[in-house]
Amino acid sequence: MNEIEKPKDRGHLRQVLGKEYFILKRRYHWLFTDRTYAKTTTNEGHEHSVFYHKSLVLRPLKDVDMYLQENKRTNLSIAIKHLHEIEIKPNEHFSLWKLVGRPTKRKGYLEGLVLKSGAIDRDIGGGLCQLGNLLFWIFAHSPLTITERYRHGFDVFPDVNRKVPFGAGATLSYNYIDLQVKNETKHSFVIKLWLDKTHLNGELFSNTKIKESYKVVERNHQIKQQSWGGYSRHNQIVKITNTGETETASIIVENHAIMMYNPFLQNKEE
Numbered sequence: 001m002n003e004i005e006k007p008k009d010r011g012h013l014r015q016v017l018g019k020e021y022f023i024l025k026r027r028y029h030w031l032f033t034d035r036t037y038a039k040t041t042t043n044e045g046h047e048h049s050v051f052y053h054k055s056l057v058l059r060p061l062k063d064v065d066m067y068l069q070e071n072k073r074t075n076l077s078i079a080i081k082h083l084h085e086i087e088i089k090p091n092e093h094f095s096l097w098k099l100v101g102r103p104t105k106r107k108g109y110l111e112g113l114v115l116k117s118g119a120i121d122r123d124i125g126g127g128l129c130q131l132g133n134l135l136f137w138i139f140a141h142s143p144l145t146i147t148e149r150y151r152h153g154f155d156v157f158p159d160v161n162r163k164v165p166f167g168a169g170a171t172l173s174y175n176y177i178d179l180q181v182k183n184e185t186k187h188s189f190v191i192k193l194w195l196d197k198t199h200l201n202g203e204l205f206s207n208t209k210i211k212e213s214y215k216v217v218e219r220n221h222q223i224k225q226q227s228w229g230g231y232s233r234h235n236q237i238v239k240i241t242n243t244g245e246t247e248t249a250s251i252i253v254e255n256h257a258i259m260m261y262n263p264f265l266q267n268k269e270e
Contacts, residue, residue: 072127133169
């Protein structure tokens with residue numbers, strides 16, 4: 001149970017060609033799908049706050065140059081312009097990448113932090129996973145249905161001042177590793193995003209008051225040593241919906257990640 005294969009080294013050419021194949025495959029889907037994707041913006045008629053969250057932008061990390069964190073702020077500021085005040089109407093799908101588009105130098109994106117096969121690297125548009133994490137946490141506290149989300153395959157950094165449970169986020173890579181939700185309600189929603197001096201902020205609004213309340217918790221967390229010697233981390237992210245009369249719990253996602261540090265040595269240091 002919870003067995004994870006040892007990571008395989010894949011050649012650079014195979015990685016590049018594989019990525020472009022999946023990008024083309026997703027573009028083909030966008031062209032010929034019968035789904036209706038959210039694309040219009042509005043700043044009117046949505047006065048009821050559903051959930052608000054913020055996350056620190058400049059977070060010092062071990063062995064990571066701070067200029068990559070500064071560049072992340074620039075990348076986030078460009079990306080959120082495409083998402084701010086997007087309206088998600090009934091039966092519409094929200095796709096982060098369909099709205100943001102491909103991050104390129106021409107669009108003003110800078111080199112930022114990315115993770116490749118569990119290793120810290122840098123690439124144009126790096127740091128946008130923070131946006132995916134923030135939106136996932138907001139959507140999880142709403143009636144919207146998360147239809148596409150990808151977990152981080154590696155746990156790179158130890159828990160330091162963690163505000164949300166491990167794995168309660170969404171990794172991103174243009175355009176096939178996406179975050180998508182569907183509005184299966186009769187309500188209409190608007191997402192608002194902004195940066196202040198220290199944080200990335202997001203808030204979801206509805207055109208009518210939502211009667212239910214939501215809580216997201218972690219369950220069945222465990223750390224396991226794999227047969228090949230490494231450690232892995234596992235949990236479930238559970239959404240608890242309270243109608244005022246009944247309370248139901250449903251698993252949103254399960255996480256299975258390879259740890260890039262020895263958890264027991266880390267505990268001793270703390």
